Amino acid sequence: MLKTAFLLTACLSLLVSRFQIAHSTRGEISRGGEKAQKIGAQPPGESAHPRLCGLACAVSSKINALSFEPDIAAPPAMAARQQPPQPPPRPGNANELYGTIGLPHAGRWMARGKGYNKDGAPAMHSDDPMADPNRNVIVSAHPLDFAPALPPTPEAVVTQKEQTFLPCVLPVTVGSTVYFMNEDQFVHSIYSMTLRSIAIGRRPPGEMHPRKIDKPGVIQLTCDIHTHMRGVVLSLETPYFTRAGADGRYRLRGLPDGRYRIEAYHLDAGKRTLETTLSGGQAKQLDFNYVKP
């Protein structure tokens, strides 16, 4: 009941602020993002929700700011989740991991298509960088010697825009709530073949639908109406993850001493795994390669 009231309040606020949102500037957008980052238990590295351009970002940031703002009427469950994360019970947490991802290039003469191409109706696809699998390589560090605290990831929003999931890969800690949104002027649905509880029916533009990601792993997303749409929620049992930059570089800071399994995930090319040990505040380089020889 409280949750419903909260969602209604959020939706109303969204409607009221829509005009303002449409006219907000990039500066305001990133402020919204920063605000939410301060409140939430932000893991080291980049924010889970990328800086989507234009209205998508504005709307998402506003909603995230609303959702995670402690001074608004949040339900108790949600307020509890906003507690700062418990630091892992390990000495030293100043280690750093950095490296480069060798990104797969699209230079091959043939590749898997986006499904059956109906003539006269090319599959719509967004040009947003967050639709590009090469801009959505996620690197995560999984401690092997201790169980880290898993604070829910704030700003966890997946939007459907121009028949594309944005971002195409969203990393979250397992147990987080992801907000699904439709920003097209027609209905979309969402369902997952790996987490069947994600079954959001045909829903109008502008509505947010929260779903708890209670299973770790690659949670595939698709749309019943536009079968070429695909996306992933990468549900991680670690708070240490980041999205590599456009240049393929990544950096993970604040890693406690210990052994780690380091994973890189690419939407098309899958997972690459390495193991390493960090101690004494060291900065270590670890590169991944998706380039086929």
Place this chain on the structure above:
Amino acid sequence: MRTARLLATLKLAALPLALPGQLEFNASASFELSGGGDKSHYYYNEIHEDYRGWRAGLAQANLMARWPLASGWQLQGRLLLERDQGQRPEQLSLPQFNLEWAPKKSAVRFTLGRFLYPFGAFNGRQLPAERTFIARPLAYSYYVNISEKAGFFPGMGDQAKIKADGETQWGSTLLYYGGYAAGLKAHWEICPRKAWLDAAVVNGAPTAGPRPGGPLKWGFASRLSAQPDFWWKQGLSLAYGTFMERTGINAGLEGLNAFRQALIGTDCQFSFGYFELSGELIAATYRVPRYQPEEGNFVPGAVHLKAISGYADIKYSLPFLGGAYLAYRIGGMRFGKIPGEGEQWDNNLRRHSLAAGYRVNSFLLVQATGSVQQVEDKAWSRHQQAFRLMVTAFY
């Protein structure tokens, strides 16, 4: 000078081929377990009479490719292996193969070759994975008493067995089930993301299909589709053309292209939460020669015949099981009277179908459909039930 001009012309002509892009391909294969009632027939319920019992095997396989040639130009095609009229999966064809040109900053694009027949909502759902039901709607699958070789006569196939080119004539569907035609098509986005118009000059009326026989068939088809609101899609289609084909049985019949088929159709789709309501209504008129099986000749002139066919689907996606759905379809056909005779030119019928589907993972889909149909004035009509279970794998 002349050589230079010729070279320049050649260079210009070769422009679309100058910068080929990445060849994209997809593939799918569908395996089917099927069974039908005692009076099953491919022309009635898509179950071939020789395979009425339980049968399992490959139903169809597809290889689809798209090749961007240069800015705005692309080649696309679909290679299909399917069962020839429900028999063995030995029929290989290239139903789609076209060159598309989308001029930059233009709302119009052109397609030359073999493309989707721009009529109705169902032609856009060619692959099993895009269909809620495995079987096609009646207008696309039920053979009526009009054959492209023998024209019209009552009781075609089941009562009057007339052969043409060694084959018993069973009639034809209102729309060729393959859903494609050859010709030139223009696609115009009238209002961005709100309204579209497709218009095409094709090789025959919707019923014609890709048969190679003469005389040269022609047709015109157009479809206006719109999205008035986020939850509502609406379509309006028109098609007109020739369909008769010259063969021994109609050797004495002059002016085959004077016989025509015209179709008008409307379709809609409404989406609400876990429900999707959709349907299509198609009215057909024919100007067709009347064959007299007893005399073995045609009545001079043409008869005008009318029919109407429609279906309504309701699909429900299970909220607790992502990727699963249940659906129900009611479909029917009604036939007008033979002018001057007071009898209907075919038997009205109604079909009820239930379907369920489940997407196992990103490359496997399981679907099941069961249907019963009642044909008016046919004692055996209740023996045309059909069941199909299909597993489709795609890449």
